[in-house]
Amino acid sequence: MATTEAAPPRIATTRARREHPPGLGVTWRRDNWWLQPLAVFLGLSAFGVYSTWAALQGVYYSCSTAQQGLNLTCNYLSPFYSPLLGEWWGLSPAVFILWMPLGFRATCYYYRKAYYRAFFLDPPACNVGEAREHSYCGENAMPLKLQNIHRYFLYLAILVLAFLWKDAYEGFLFRSDSGEMAFGVGIGTIVLLANCVFLSFYTLGCHSLRHLIGGRLDSFHGGSCATRHQCWKGVTKLNEHHQLWAWVSLVVVGFTDFYVRMVAMGVFNDLRLF
Numbered sequence: 001m002a003t004t005e006a007a008p009p010r011i012a013t014t015r016a017r018r019e020h021p022p023g024l025g026v027t028w029r030r031d032n033w034w035l036q037p038l039a040v041f042l043g044l045s046a047f048g049v050y051s052t053w054a055a056l057q058g059v060y061y062s063c064s065t066a067q068q069g070l071n072l073t074c075n076y077l078s079p080f081y082s083p084l085l086g087e088w089w090g091l092s093p094a095v096f097i098l099w100m101p102l103g104f105r106a107t108c109y110y111y112r113k114a115y116y117r118a119f120f121l122d123p124p125a126c127n128v129g130e131a132r133e134h135s136y137c138g139e140n141a142m143p144l145k146l147q148n149i150h151r152y153f154l155y156l157a158i159l160v161l162a163f164l165w166k167d168a169y170e171g172f173l174f175r176s177d178s179g180e181m182a183f184g185v186g187i188g189t190i191v192l193l194a195n196c197v198f199l200s201f202y203t204l205g206c207h208s209l210r211h212l213i214g215g216r217l218d219s220f221h222g223g224s225c226a227t228r229h230q231c232w233k234g235v236t237k238l239n240e241h242h243q244l245w246a247w248v249s250l251v252v253v254g255f256t257d258f259y260v261r262m263v264a265m266g267v268f269n270d271l272r273l274f
């Protein structure tokens, strides 16, 4: 008796094509999917090495600037040392500060995705095989549950940001030999200001802040909600480009420390614009 062979189920074939075979880095993808995790790995590693080195160097905040033969002292403070708490137990002041912005970034929703992929390859990218298949099941258990502390780091980050704005304001003040303070603008002033702007874009676009402002409301109608709605729209606008601000602010904060350090060490002079 002739038998008819049943056709393999369509869905199984489709799934086999869509899901990659098991194994780290195995994928059907044909694009350069590894470029992004590699760039994240290199970028975060470079910043980590530089910031650790810079934090252990000591304070750099006073520097000279030349204008029309006057010897002026500028008031630039590296963001790694702000607010300046002084040296305790022989430790660099930066040690008492940096854990706050570091904790804020380490628990940031965007950075979590980025470094889970770049450093733990878990998974390396979308639809790319990982070492232990489907081992990630959210941040529901320890130690990843600790990432929920992000909202508290947000409060600390806003506090540090307020000090950075104060430093940016003081970057406009220059002291002459006679002790008089004068208003002015140097390249360093602009660098400090740009640092505050980009850090504000990053901090105020935080997912936790967006939730704090509007996440618990069913409606923005009535009472003081109009103001709240405007704030929520502003935060949402920044939040849409959170990844961009995360990287720009990281590069700029590193550059700001570098600039202030070089001027303070006398490697180059700060150019006074007016």
Ligand code: FES
Binding pocket: 104, 108, 109, 110, 111, 150, 202, 203, 205, 206, 207, 208, 209, 242
């Ligand atoms: S989610 Fe990125 S700073 Fe809060």
